[in-house]
Amino acid sequence: MNDGFDFAFDFDLDGLAPADAASEEAVERFWSGDLTALSQHHTTPNGSHSFVVTHDQSATWGIPGAPQVMAIAVARDLTQFTYTLETSHHATVPFAQNWLVERGCPPEKIAKIRDDLVKPADDLTLWVERQIRESGTLYKVLDNHTSDSAPCETWTLTRDSRADQAPIRVFHEEWDHDAGTYTMREGAFADVGAARAWLDDRSGPLPEPPEYSDHNGAVVRARIALARSAGASAAPKADLVTPRTPPAVPVHRPVQGRLP
Template sequence: MTDQNPDFGMQDFVPASAAHEQLLDLFEGAEFKVLGEYCTWSDAYFVLHDESATWGIPGSPQLRAVHVSRDLRERTYQADAAELPLYAMAESWLISRGCPVGAIPTPAVRKGADDATRALEARVREAGSRFALLTSYTDDQRAEPETAVVLRARDPQDPPEFRVLLESYDRWTGTHTLSEGGFATREAAAEWWGAWMEEEAPPLVPPASPARGPVFSSLPVAPPAPAVTWSPGR
């Protein structure tokens, strides 16, 4: 974590519309801290941590990916942003908007604990949009904070249809692990989700052929859903 607030470099630029200015205004509060950034003359890419999220809606994503593009000739700018639950997902969202792979350094507070975690994060970071993000829940009230993410395959011929990513943070080492599980049905994924919400989830079983995934789309994340509301019938 840093104490640095974002500097979007908008001096001498005007917004292309009021909506772009209003969006950046949201991130100028003291609660938004820079985790990673990469800037060129025409574009700025940020991963921000919302320190206020832990006191907001339970389970809400705590990361914000922000892209600002500048028109150097017209001296205008446009801004776009997304709420995302995992750092690698925020990086992937920015990569899809032109940020070079590897351009944003991983901060010390987001270091993977092992090779398996780093390899899985690399696949999330660098791949396309085979999966849609259904929901996520960040639980930082546990002894070891965790974030669970549910994904669904866009192509029914791309099994397993549902996947779960689970990030677990180790307060002692300041590192985290990321694991992946595959579920053939919504019911199976929802059963695991419910058990995880009760802190009784079994270990995730990785998909048989993980080389092509998991990957998530840039669709907005669904609101965080507790076990009683994320049901197979929804």
């Protein structure tokens, strides 16, 4: 796979016609876009489906704070010589991956990111990302924001349908371009107003979700840390079943960077 995003080559649409107006319009938008593939999976042997996560460089020229990660799902009907194409923008890669998993992509396939991109800074980042990727419809996204300048970060404001306490969750990703790493953290709030207040003033640390703590309020560190060499997708999916407890990791300063 090359660094650029060659739509016709990657999706093999030669000889196929769009099945509907939405698919036709989506293809037309790509010709004026500037997409770089971050992760992709193409089904075999018949190649009926393609799932791709891309960085949409054109989003940086538009509305400030707009999401820059695009998920693309293609379904080909090789008997009718047609295809359907869906797209969805997200602030972070795990939410784009989640959208594709919900459309039939195996999570362990789309979890594999290009080797030349920035790396997760720690095992907790891997764990939070995998939690998002395999969460199904657990999180309803309410808002998001992407910043290319200091602080280089994204945040996604969500409602956790499973949480009895502090159901509003903020997923905060921050990049360190110099180190070539990034962190992802999850914060919990009683309501949207409290979450937005934290995002506006950052007067304290991101509050940990209640399920990160035991009955005494101490942070649970009983979970074995995920091996970075294996990656987050190597752990059994059952590990995400309640109670959700993060792996033991050293404390890291917030960090910043997606594309090198």
